Amino acid sequence: MTSTRCRATSEVRPEVMDFSPYSAGLSIDEIKERYGLDTVVKLASNENPLGTSPLVQQVIRSHAGHVFRYAQSGNPRLGKKIAAFFGIPEDGVVTGNGSDEVIDLLIRAKARPGVDNIIAFDPCFSMYTVLTRLCGVELRQTPLKPDFSFDWDALVNLADDKTAITFVTTPDNPSGYTPPVEEIMALAGRLPEQCLLVVDEAYMDFTGDRDAYSMLPRLADFPNVCVLRTFSKSMGLAGLRLGFGAMQPELADYLKRIRPPFSVNILAEHAGMAALDDDTFYTETLRVTAEGREYLNRELAALGCTVFPSRANFIMFEAPVDGAALHEGLLRRGVILRPLNKGYGLPRHMRVSVGNNHENAVFIAAFKEILDAR
Ligand SMILES: Cc1ncc(COP(=O)(O)O)c(C=O)c1O
Known part of the structure; x- marks a missing residue:
């Protein structure tokens, strides 16, 4: 369809005219497609490292007929x-x-x-x-x-x-x-x-x-x-x-x-x-997150990053290499982090969500590989 310029659709409130949308973390499917990858680890949006609680899954299934x-x-x-x-x-x-x-x-x-x-x-x-x-x-x-x-x-x-x-x-x-x-x-x-x-x-x-x-x-x-x-x-x-x-x-x-x-x-x-x-899922989430946070703190510091102390399920750090290049290198290796240039105005900082043990290890291995390739 060719678009016809029309005041009814082109004129919006001034606040909306030059609006920048919320910049969300990249999705797993997007990165799989872009780099031809089979597996991708997403540590960009501070989601739960254990996935969805089994009890919640069961309850959702049992209410599917009511939607x-x-x-x-x-x-x-x-x-x-x-x-x-x-x-x-x-x-x-x-x-x-x-x-x-x-x-x-x-x-x-x-x-x-x-x-x-x-x-x-x-x-x-x-x-x-x-x-x-x-x-x-x-x-x-x-x-x-x-x-x-x-x-x-x-x-x-x-x-x-x-x-x-x-x-x-x-x-x-x-x-x-x-x-x-x-x-x-x-x-x-x-x-x-x-x-x-x-x-x-x-x-x-x-x-x-x-x-x-x-x-x-x-x-x-x-x-x-x-x-x-x-x-x-x-x-x-x-x-x-x-x-x-x-x-x-x-x-x-x-x-x-x-x-x-x-x-x-x-x-x-x-x-x-x-x-x-689901107290079991909640307690395990907190345990896995606390353990993973310790691991990432240690490993990131050992890789020469400035690590900011965090009590959340993510860690902000400044890498010893250019942030944009690191982000791109990690994406190519199937790891999605959150660069903080867009939305937060911090071009040299990155944020990594604490994942499960496997995800954290994949991220650290990819990071090491990027540093070694310099
Ligand atoms: C500080 C903060 N507040 C609120 C939210 C939004 O949470 P919700 O998913 O409940 O909209 C987020 C999500 O990342 C957040 O980081």
């Missing part, structure tokens, strides 16, 4: 189960199509286009920037310190009486840096009263110490805080899309009013409940 139905609007059963599991009030839980959807709802509910601003560190998880821009809201950012720790004073200095949201990620993506929770509690007390502090804890389970790092058990004392969690990482449901926000019931009620009714689908709802029941 002609809509899910129960608002997923009340799932919300109840999440609340009981995490020990938080049910009326403060908002489920979403990934925590991405909850981020979107929060921005749209809180920030007035052309009036309010949102603040975050730079770099930060790129969905905060993508969704803020889409909404026509000003984004203010302050750089992380050179060691990727947080400059709280600089962050607070960005805030004014039009700051709708402050985003903080802990453990941080892409560095893995995790501040003590006392620092986040202190931040909550320093922001303007209309500003919601959104603490994104997508990788919190991998710290193995929620007492030391998580705001979730402390929410009752911090009404201006919302905590985000996802089922994509430690629970292994990235492809089904499920996350939630825990917040004050009043704010949760606003979000529930604007949320599309069936964004958490029927399989995601049942899989989410099953994932919360």
Whole structure:
């Protein structure tokens, strides 16, 4: 079909006109096809190293016949189960199509286009920037310190009486840096009263110490805080899309009013409940990740990389060779990592997800081969 230029289709909102999309990790099929490979190891999107829980697979199979139905609007059963599991009030839980959807709802509910601003560190998880821009809201950012720790004073200095949201990620993506929770509690007390502090804890389970790092058990004392969690990482449901926000019931009620009714689908709802029941899979995920993280820390340092300490299921490092060449060399050998040039503006840094023992070893062997070939 030849395309005809037509104002009805060529004119969109100015925010959309020059929009750069979220830059996702490359897919296994893409790389197999591009380089004619039979096997590819993907360590680019911080997915679960054990795959999908067997219990979840069984539950999905048993509900396959129900997908002609809509899910129960608002997923009340799932919300109840999440609340009981995490020990938080049910009326403060908002489920979403990934925590991405909850981020979107929060921005749209809180920030007035052309009036309010949102603040975050730079770099930060790129969905905060993508969704803020889409909404026509000003984004203010302050750089992380050179060691990727947080400059709280600089962050607070960005805030004014039009700051709708402050985003903080802990453990941080892409560095893995995790501040003590006392620092986040202190931040909550320093922001303007209309500003919601959104603490994104997508990788919190991998710290193995929620007492030391998580705001979730402390929410009752911090009404201006919302905590985000996802089922994509430690629970292994990235492809089904499920996350939630825990917040004050009043704010949760606003979000529930604007949320599309069936964004958490029927399989995601049942899989989410099953994932919360599968303690064996969850515990093993944390064990394999902690062990793999140790291994990768050691091996990357031995290969001459600068390795940034991480409490998450990924590690950021700077290689002793050009980042783009390393990325390409790894792809040719069937290993997908996340270069941090696009989306994060870090041309010399790479992020590797902690895989299972085999995947980690394949990555290190390919990396060695590239260094030896210099
Ligand atoms: C910091 C952070 N927050 C949120 C998300 C989104 O998670 P979900 O898959 O639940 O949308 C990610 C995913 O990579 C992430 O890294």
